[in-house]
Amino acid sequence: MRKVAKLKTRQGRIGNKGVAKGSTIIEHADTVSDKGTSAFLKFRSDKTVVHFSEHGNSIKSALGKKSYSLAEYLDDANHVIRHGIFVPELHGYVRLLGGKGSVKFGFVGRNRTTGDITTFHIKTAKELANKAPSLGFSL
Numbered sequence: 656m657r658k659v660a661k662l663k664t665r666q667g668r669i670g671n672k673g674v675a676k677g678s679t680i681i682e683h684a685d686t687v688s689d690k691g692t693s694a695f696l697k698f699r700s701d702k703t704v705v706h707f708s709e710h711g712n713s714i715k716s717a718l719g720k721k722s723y724s725l726a727e728y729l730d731d732a733n734h735v736i737r738h739g740i741f742v743p744e745l746h747g748y749v750r751l752l753g754g755k756g757s758v759k760f761g762f763v764g765r766n767r768t769t770g771d772i773t774t775f776h777i778k779t780a781k782e783l784a785n786k787a788p789s790l791g792f793s794l
Contacts, residue, residue, distance in 0.1 A: 695733055699771045703729060710776040717752045717759045717777055732775040735761040742787045747774075749783065749790070757781070 698706060707728045714731065715723035739748035739761070747764035758780045764773040784792035 696736060696765075696770065696772050697729065698773070699766070699769070702773075706774055706776075710774075713777045714761065714775070717761070719753075728775065731761065732763045732772055735763045735775070736765075736772075739763070740790070742783075743789055744787045749778065749787075752777070 697703065703725065707725050711723055711725075711728055714728060718731075720727075735750040736748045739750035741748055745762070745764060746767055747762055749760045749762050752759045752761050760778050760780070760783060761775065762778040763775045765771065766773050778786075780792055781794055783790055784794050
Protein backbone atom coordinates (compact mmCIF):
# COMPACT_ATOMS: atom_id res chain seq x y z
CA MET A 656 0.00 0.00 0.00
CA ARG A 657 1.40 3.40 -1.01
CA LYS A 658 0.73 6.75 0.58
CA VAL A 659 -1.97 8.71 -1.09
CA ALA A 660 -2.51 12.38 -0.52
CA LYS A 661 -5.50 14.63 -0.28
CA LEU A 662 -4.13 17.94 -1.44
CA LYS A 663 -5.57 21.38 -0.87
CA THR A 664 -4.23 23.99 -3.22
CA ARG A 665 -4.98 27.65 -3.57
CA GLN A 666 -7.44 26.76 -6.33
CA GLY A 667 -9.55 24.40 -4.20
CA ARG A 668 -9.81 20.92 -2.71
CA ILE A 669 -8.38 18.10 -4.80
CA GLY A 670 -8.88 14.33 -4.44
CA ASN A 671 -6.41 11.43 -4.51
CA LYS A 672 -5.42 11.85 -8.16
CA GLY A 673 -3.07 14.81 -7.68
CA VAL A 674 -3.13 18.54 -8.07
CA ALA A 675 -5.40 20.28 -10.55
CA LYS A 676 -3.75 21.51 -13.74
CA GLY A 677 -2.36 24.99 -13.21
CA SER A 678 -1.97 24.65 -9.45
CA THR A 679 1.49 25.33 -8.14
CA ILE A 680 1.10 25.88 -4.40
CA ILE A 681 0.20 23.13 -1.95
CA GLU A 682 -1.25 24.67 1.19
CA HIS A 683 -1.89 21.41 3.02
CA ALA A 684 -1.37 17.69 2.43
CA ASP A 685 -3.03 14.95 4.48
CA THR A 686 -1.48 11.54 3.97
CA VAL A 687 -2.79 8.08 4.68
CA SER A 688 -0.33 5.80 6.44
CA ASP A 689 1.78 3.39 4.46
CA LYS A 690 2.29 0.09 6.33
CA GLY A 691 5.84 -0.15 5.01
CA THR A 692 7.09 3.17 6.40
CA SER A 693 6.65 2.79 10.16
CA ALA A 694 10.16 1.33 10.57
CA PHE A 695 13.18 3.62 10.77
CA LEU A 696 14.88 3.32 7.38
CA LYS A 697 18.57 3.72 6.62
CA PHE A 698 20.88 4.08 3.66
CA ARG A 699 22.72 1.01 2.40
CA SER A 700 25.95 0.48 4.37
CA ASP A 701 28.27 3.52 4.23
CA LYS A 702 26.11 5.66 1.92
CA THR A 703 24.66 7.78 4.75
CA VAL A 704 27.92 9.66 5.28
CA VAL A 705 28.49 10.10 1.53
CA HIS A 706 25.02 11.57 0.95
CA PHE A 707 25.16 13.72 4.08
CA SER A 708 28.44 15.27 2.92
CA GLU A 709 26.91 15.96 -0.53
CA HIS A 710 23.46 17.22 0.50
CA GLY A 711 23.54 18.08 4.22
CA ASN A 712 24.31 21.79 3.76
CA SER A 713 21.47 22.35 1.29
CA ILE A 714 19.00 20.58 3.61
CA LYS A 715 20.30 22.62 6.58
CA SER A 716 19.83 25.83 4.60
CA ALA A 717 16.32 24.91 3.39
CA LEU A 718 15.29 24.15 6.97
CA GLY A 719 16.83 27.40 8.24
CA LYS A 720 19.12 25.65 10.73
CA LYS A 721 22.50 26.94 11.90
CA SER A 722 23.88 23.45 12.48
CA TYR A 723 22.86 20.05 11.19
CA SER A 724 24.03 16.58 12.19
CA LEU A 725 24.13 13.22 10.46
CA ALA A 726 21.51 11.92 12.93
CA GLU A 727 19.17 14.83 12.06
CA TYR A 728 19.71 14.15 8.35
CA LEU A 729 18.61 10.54 8.75
CA ASP A 730 15.67 11.55 11.00
CA ASP A 731 14.54 14.14 8.44
CA ALA A 732 14.76 11.60 5.60
CA ASN A 733 12.49 9.27 7.56
CA HIS A 734 10.11 12.17 8.29
CA VAL A 735 9.79 12.86 4.55
CA ILE A 736 8.99 9.17 3.96
CA ARG A 737 6.41 9.00 6.77
CA HIS A 738 4.70 12.32 6.03
CA GLY A 739 5.45 12.95 2.37
CA ILE A 740 3.76 12.06 -0.88
CA PHE A 741 4.89 9.03 -2.89
CA VAL A 742 6.01 9.93 -6.42
CA PRO A 743 5.93 6.82 -8.63
CA GLU A 744 8.02 8.32 -11.45
CA LEU A 745 10.93 8.90 -9.04
CA HIS A 746 10.22 5.96 -6.73
CA GLY A 747 10.52 8.25 -3.75
CA TYR A 748 8.75 10.65 -1.45
CA VAL A 749 8.52 14.44 -1.46
CA ARG A 750 7.55 16.88 1.26
CA LEU A 751 7.35 20.66 1.15
CA LEU A 752 10.19 22.23 3.15
CA GLY A 753 9.84 25.90 2.21
CA GLY A 754 13.12 27.77 2.06
CA LYS A 755 14.22 31.20 0.86
CA GLY A 756 13.83 31.97 -2.82
CA SER A 757 12.11 29.22 -4.79
CA VAL A 758 9.86 26.63 -3.13
CA LYS A 759 11.94 23.66 -1.98
CA PHE A 760 10.91 20.07 -1.42
CA GLY A 761 12.76 17.34 0.44
CA PHE A 762 13.09 14.26 -1.77
CA VAL A 763 13.92 10.77 -0.47
CA GLY A 764 14.53 8.06 -3.05
CA ARG A 765 14.19 4.39 -2.13
CA ASN A 766 15.67 1.23 -3.60
CA ARG A 767 12.93 -0.68 -5.44
CA THR A 768 14.18 -4.06 -4.20
CA THR A 769 15.45 -3.50 -0.65
CA GLY A 770 13.47 -0.40 0.35
CA ASP A 771 16.67 1.24 1.62
CA ILE A 772 17.03 5.00 1.28
CA THR A 773 19.08 5.80 -1.82
CA THR A 774 19.18 9.60 -1.54
CA PHE A 775 17.85 12.57 0.42
CA HIS A 776 18.22 15.99 -1.16
CA ILE A 777 16.39 19.13 -2.24
CA LYS A 778 14.26 19.39 -5.36
CA THR A 779 12.62 22.56 -6.58
CA ALA A 780 9.01 22.81 -7.74
CA LYS A 781 10.34 23.32 -11.27
CA GLU A 782 12.34 20.05 -11.14
CA LEU A 783 9.30 18.16 -9.84
CA ALA A 784 7.03 19.68 -12.48
CA ASN A 785 9.40 18.31 -15.15
CA LYS A 786 10.22 14.93 -13.62
CA ALA A 787 7.03 14.01 -11.75
CA PRO A 788 3.89 14.80 -13.74
CA SER A 789 1.77 12.77 -11.31
CA LEU A 790 2.10 15.67 -8.84
CA GLY A 791 0.30 17.91 -11.30
CA PHE A 792 2.61 20.91 -10.88
CA SER A 793 2.70 23.37 -13.72
CA LEU A 794 4.87 26.46 -13.74
